[in-house]
Amino acid sequence: MIMTPVEGEEYLILYPALRKWINECAICHSLGYKPDMPEEIYTFGPVAAKNLRHYFKPLALNKDGICEACSKLVEKNNI
Numbered sequence: 001m002i003m004t005p006v007e008g009e010e011y012l013i014l015y016p017a018l019r020k021w022i023n024e025c026a027i028c029h030s031l032g033y034k035p036d037m038p039e040e041i042y043t044f045g046p047v048a049a050k051n052l053r054h055y056f057k058p059l060a061l062n063k064d065g066i067c068e069a070c071s072k073l074v075e076k077n078n079i
Contacts (some may be wrong), residue, residue: 001029008031008055011051021033021034023060025061025070027066027074030059032054033052033056033058037053
């Protein structure tokens with residue numbers, strides 16, 4: 001079960017150091033965890049990575065910081 005974005009944001013407020021493992025699309029501002037996030041995050045252990053995966057979906061970004069869905073729209077509309 002994926003939690004709501006609000007719950008994910010609240011978790012990041014409690015643990016701001018974990019924000020480094022979160023991607024944000026430059027166009028739609030969707031949040032998701034970095035697909036290459038390790039199973040265990042050094043100072044937090046496996047619980048932090050598990051929680052990020054619980055609150056967020058994976059979100060890959062291209063070199064311009066844009067998610068796949070927005071990238072397709074940009075290509076389709078020749079922006």
